[in-house]
Every structure is written in C-alpha cells, then in structure tokens.
C-alpha cells in the first residue's frame with residue numbers, strides 16, 4: 001500500500017508553470033511549409049481555391065484536405081469546473097487548455113479549447129452546432145447537470161460528428177474499468193454488489209448507468225446528492241435524471257446509506273466522506289473518491305481506519321488514478337480513425353473492458369521503469385497509469401472495432417494489425433522516456449550539486465528539482481543564496497543544503513585530493529587551494545568526487561570548454577570510456593541523437609567508434625532502437641576527399657567489434673535520413689532512417705545541433721556529457737530553468753552516463 005502523494009508543488013509553482021515563456025499551454029503550428037511564394041500560393045490564394053471547390057462538390061473530402069479529421073474541440077461554459085463549482089467560462093480556460101494538450105500528448109489528436117460565455121442551454125447548443133464544419137469531434141467538459149444532459153443529447157441528435165461529454169462518459173468508462181477490477185480482486189459479483197454513489201450530477205448519473213449496464217441491479221445502488229439520499233418519493237431538488245435512480249430505502253443520509261456498502265463512488269465534493277463512514281462499510285470496501293482536485297476522502301485517511309480498503313482517486317499523485325484522462329484521448333483517437341458518426345454504448349464498453357484488461361496484464365519492464373516501481377495487478381494497481389504507452393495501442397483499436405461492429409464507422413479499418421502498429425508509431429518514445437527518467441529520479445532520489453546557485457535560473461531549477469521530488473539539490477554558493485531563495489518565494493530556505501567554500505569544513509580534504517591529482521601536472525598546493533576556494537566548478541565537482549553528492553549540473557556562467565577543463569581536473573573518465581557530448585534533437589515524430597557535439601575537435605577512428613557505441617547506449621536508455629550513420633559530405637567515397645579515412649576506419653572498427661546495432665557510413669545526412677535518397681544505396685546496412693548521427697568533427701556536430709535548434713521545429717535536450725566516472729552535466733550558458741531541470745533529472749536518473 002502506498003499512501004504518499006508523490007507530487008507536491010506550491011501555488012507559486014503552478015502559476016509560474018502557466019505563465020512562464022508563452023502564457024498558457026497551447027500554440028498552433030503549421031503542418032505545411034510556409035517559406036516560399038509558391039508555398040503561400042498553394043496554402044492560400046490562389047491554390048487554396050482548388051480544395052475549396054473539391055469540398056463544395058464532395059463534403060467528405062474535407063477530411064482529406066483540411067485538419068478536420070484530427071481536430072477536436074474541448075468546449076465548456078465553466079459551470080462545473082472540476083469540483084470547484086461554477087466559476088465561469090473564462091476561469092475554465094486552464095482546464096480546457098489542459099484537456100486539449102492531453103489529447104495531443106497521449107493520442108496525437110489536435111485539439112483546441114473553446115469557452116462559451118453562456119448558461120443558456122439553447123444558446124450554447126446553437127453555438128456548438130454551428131461549429132460542426134470545423135471539427136472532427138466535440139468533447140464537452142465541465143458543464144453542470146442537468147443542463148449537460150440536454151446539451152449533449154440535443155447536439156448528438158443534431159450533429160453528424162462524435163459529441164461526447166467527457167465528465168459523463170469518460171469518467172464512467174474509467175470508473176467502470178476500475179470497478180470491474182476491484183470486484184475481481186475482492187471476489188465480488190456485480191449482481192451482488194451494494195453501491196453508494198455520492199453526487200447526482202453529470203459524472204455520477206453516467207457512472208451509475210454504466211455500472212448498472214455491467215450487471216449491478218438497480219435496487220443495489222443508492223445515489224445521494226447535496227440534500228442526501230435520492231429515495232422514491234423525494235421531491236426536493238429533484239430532476240428526471242435523478243428520479244431514474246431513486247430507490248426504495250429508509251436511508252436518508254450518506255452516513256446511513258454507506259453502512260454495509262461494498263462500493264462508494266464519490267463524484268461530488270472534497271471531504272464528503274468521513275473516516276466513520278469508511279469504518280462502517282462492508283469488508284474489503286472499494287472507495288473511488290473521484291472529486292477533483294481534492295477527493296471525498298484522502299487515501300491515507302481511508303487506510304488509517306480500514307487497512308483492507310481499495311482506494312482510488314482522480315489524482316495522479318496517488319496510486320489508482322481513476323480519471324477520464326485515461327479515456328478521452330484514446331476514445332476519440334479510435335472514433336476519429338474510423339470517422340465514426342458518434343460514440344455509442346458498445347464503444348464505451350469496449351473501452352472500459354480494454355482498460356480493465358490492460359491492468360491485469362503483465363506490466364512490461366519499460367512501463368514499470370517509467371513509474372520507478374513495479375506494478376502488478378493488485379489493490380494498489382487496479383487501473384493502468386495514463387503514461388502507459390500500451391493504452392494508445394489497445395484502447396483506440398477496441399473503440400474502432402466496436403464502431404465498425406455497430407455500423408457507425410464511415411471509414412472502416414481494413415487491417416487491424418497494421419492500424420495497431422500505426423498507433424504505436426504516433427507517439428515519440430522520447431516523450432515517454434523523459435517521463436520515465438522523471439519517474440526513475442523520483443523513485444530513487446539522488447543528491448545533485450547545483451554548482452552555480454547564485455544564478456536565479458539555477459535556483460529556480462533547484463527549487464523545482466526538490467519540490468517535484470526528483471532529488472535533493474546540493475547548492476554551491478555564498479550565504480546570500482538563502483536570501484535569493486526567499487525572494488523566489490521559498491518559505492524555508494534554511495532547509496536547502498548550501499555549501500560555501502569560505503566556511504566549508506570539507507575544504508582541507510578537497511585541497512589534499514586536488515593536490516594529489518595535480519602536483520605532477522605543474523600545480524603547487526597554493527594553486528589547488530585557490531582553485532577549491534574560488535572556482536565553484538572545481539568545488540562542486542569535488543563534492544561529487546568525494547561522494548557528498550551523486551551528480552552535478554553547471555555551465556550557465558562560463559563557456560562549455562572552460563567548464564569541462566575545470567571538471568576534468570577533478571573527475572576522470574569512466575574506465576575504458578571516451579567522454580563526449582550528445583545533443584538529443586526531438587522533433588514531432590522523430591528523435592535524433594547527434595554526437596560528439598562538445599568534446600573532440602577531430603575525432604580519430606577509434607574515438608568515432610567509441611562515440612557511436614556510447615551514443616547507442618544512451619539512445620537505448622531513452623527507448624530507441626538505434627541505427628547509426630557516420631556522417632560526411634561524401635557518400636561511400638563520392639566525392640573523394642582528404643578527410644574521409646577516420647570515418648571509414650570507424651565503420652571497419654565496428655565490424656571488428658561485432659557490435660549489436662546497425663551502422664553505416666560514410667554518408668550524407670539525406671542518405672541517412674531520407675528514405676527516397678536511401679534507395680540509391682540498396683547495399684546500405686541500415687534498415688530504416690538513422691537516428692544516431694555520428695559527426696566527423698566538432699565543427700560540423702556543434703554547428704548542426706545549434707542550427708537545428710535555431711531553425712525551430714525541434715526541442716533540444718542537452719548537451720549530455722557522457723563517459724565520465726560520475727554524471728556531471730554542463731549546460732549551455734543560455735539554458736533556461738526547465739532545460740536545467742531536465743539535465744539534472746537525466747543526470748540523477750542515470751540516463752546520461
């Protein structure tokens with residue numbers, strides 16, 4: 001049982017996250033080149049007239065010529081924002097932007113948030129209906145009951161694209177999957193289960209309908225709202241949707257209803273359930289406290305009174321997250337891919353069963369690693385975690401299949417196996433692997449030196465590193481760092497570990513250590529004293545060398561080469577390794593590892609071969625199947641040149657070493673990356689485009705990485721310094737806090753070694 005919330009952050013952190021860089025969480029990028037006059041002529045007038053006429057002649061071609069088929073609107077009026085209540089359309093925007101980015105992150109569905117300033121049902125319906133031409137699907141969100149039922153039902157009748165109220169059906173699907181598994185674990189049969197549902201709004205009504213569809217008898221479910229039990233004959237605060245679930249019972253309060261119940265489904269408000277209520281439930285009770293952001297009862301409070309309880313919440317920071325994020329991205333993915341006209345009951349049930357089955361399957365190692373702990377089906381793992389990459393393969397396929405079987409698929413999938421493969425390929429593994437690096441760091445928090453703690457950007461990264469639970473920052477700086485922490489809003493700056501060479505008791509041992517290393521390299525003892533006292537990179541690296549910390553991050557105050565020289569005075573290479581640098585370039589659907597981008601100016605053949613092997617190891621740790629290209633201006637000797645031998649010899653060296661990955665060279669970047677150009681070299685040993693690019697020299701390597709970043713379209717991770725005895729990461733001087741945080745986490749998580 002794990003009761004600890006594993007993510008903590010302050011309100012300041014949440015506001016900083018939303019305001020930093022471009023405010024909000026969304027931007028729109030063009031999917032076609034917009035560089036030349038010709039591009040513009042095609043994209044806009046006059047070229048655009050051609051698809052306009054085509055769509056006018058045949059509306060179905062809108063799916064071929066526009067983004068409609070992969071575009072979902074997340075629409076709210078803010079009348080039931082999470083469990084925060086009716087705070088209005090504008091205040092709902094952060095949640096709706098959040099839902100839109102989750103669509104993209106988890107299922108590669110493009111999505112935009114739309115907040116409508118009206119509580120008038122008819123105006124809302126008209127506004128959404130008018131938007132049908134724009135979207136492939138409509139995801140309604142955080143609209144309160146009972147208006148949400150009328151809105152969804154009417155829109156479904158009037159529109160010919162999927163309309164789905166996430167709080168109703170998304171929630172119901174996930175809760176149903178969890179109930180199926182919790183029932184299995186506790187040996188319960190649906191037909192015998194006694195269920196209490198707290199809340200009688202959008203989410204509750206739909207969850208209740210779905211669990212009844214799974215076999216829980218109508219009379220076994222008691223629903224409560226803010227006025228207590230919904231019993232037959234009650235008149236106060238009723239509506240037709242509540243009446244449908246009114247039962248004959250003497251219970252009038254939640255306390256009375258929950259006595260002896262097997263299952264509690266909370267879709268109401270924070271703190272609605274007390275420990276006394278938990279105590280009164282049946283043996284091995286099942287509690288889904290799903291109110292967001294604060295549940296009806298916190299897991300530790302439930303476990304404290306009933307060790308036999310299975311608890312789930314809507315939050316990502318406790319085990320068993322029952323949240324519609326597990327559903328809506330994947331459900332729409334499947335529905336869009338078959339161009340479904342709607343999302344029907346069969347599709348919902350298919351999703352619920354697919355999610356439930358996934359939790360019962362053996363968890364693959366990469367998923368376990370991603371969460372930093374092993375998951376196996378049990379009370380703390382009744383439902384897969386949202387970052388489980390298998391969801392993307394399994395749920396859309398199940399939904400698409402159900403759509404085809406129930407006749408709502410306008411474009412049925414012919415080859416389901418190929419479709420499942422294509423689903424997997426939609427997600428860039430680097431995104432999941434970065435997630436996994438964060439989780440690994442969290443599971444085994446390490447001590448990381450932030451050597452330039454006087455810099456605000458470094459302090460921000462260190463604060464986040466600690467607040468998000470990735471490890472313990474060990475700060476190096478003068479005593480005024482404490483004031484700076486306070487100025488950044490840290491209430492307890494003294495709880496940070498600060499090392500200052502002016503008063504550190506470690507200095508004499510550091511000087512001894514450094515002098516022992518450098519005395520035969522022309523340094524006097526007083527030189528070493530000066531270095532330890534004055535150079536934060538030397539001082540910081542010594543903290544790692546002496547085992548005070550596990551890793552270090554530095555580099556924002558001094559050029560890379562200079563910092564590396566200082567680090568190397570203290571730290572050796574790992575045995576048999578060549579230290580070198582990797583820039584990881586993450587594009588939309590591709591990640592490329594460039595090396596050596598920081599150390600060797602003119603690498604020898606042996607160094608090139610070592611760099612290839614070292615980069616392959618990092619690429620594998622980041623979830624990629626490596627294919628190495630040794631790059632050049634020449635393809636297999638054409639044109640000939642004076643500086644090609646090292647590259648060719650490196651290829652031969654890998655032949656001799658009989659390595660277990662694909663490699664080829666020398667070759668130009670287009671022959672390495674472009675499948676059409678690759679066809680000109682049918683003898684190439686690469687089975688697909690390369691993803692590890694070993695550069696012939698530092699100039700081309702470093703220039704390429706920075707060019708790619710400046711030209712846009714890629715996110716750069718790094719440079720990663722690999723091959724040192726312990727992980728020391730030297731950032732670029734222009735790094736921002738989030739880049740420093742990523743480097744610190746990769747250093748702590750052992751990815752960059």
Ligand SMILES: NC(=O)C1=CN([C@@H]2O[C@H](COP(=O)(O)OP(=O)(O)OC[C@H]3O[C@@H](n4cnc5c(N)ncnc54)[C@H](OP(=O)(O)O)[C@@H]3O)[C@@H](O)[C@H]2O)C=CC1
Pocket residue numbers: 079080081082083084142143144145166167168171198199200201202203204224225226227237266267268269270272290291292293313314322323324325
């Ligand atoms: N984990 C998840 O995935 C999801 C969680 N939720 C959560 O469920 C909750 C409800 O959302 P939603 O259905 O959209 O909102 P609605 O506004 O449609 O419904 C809210 C319901 O809660 C009831 N309620 C309010 N206070 C209490 C109380 N003290 N005791 C019992 N019932 C109470 C209301 O009663 P009345 O009818 O008398 O006003 C109403 O029936 C929110 O906390 C939300 O965050 C929602 C969707 C997904």
Ligand SMILES: CC(=O)C(=O)O
Pocket residue numbers: 081082083142166167291292314323324325
């Ligand atoms: C998760 C969600 O949609 C809600 O709490 O409203």
Ligand SMILES: [Mg+2]
Pocket residue numbers: 082141142166167
């Ligand atoms: Mg919601």
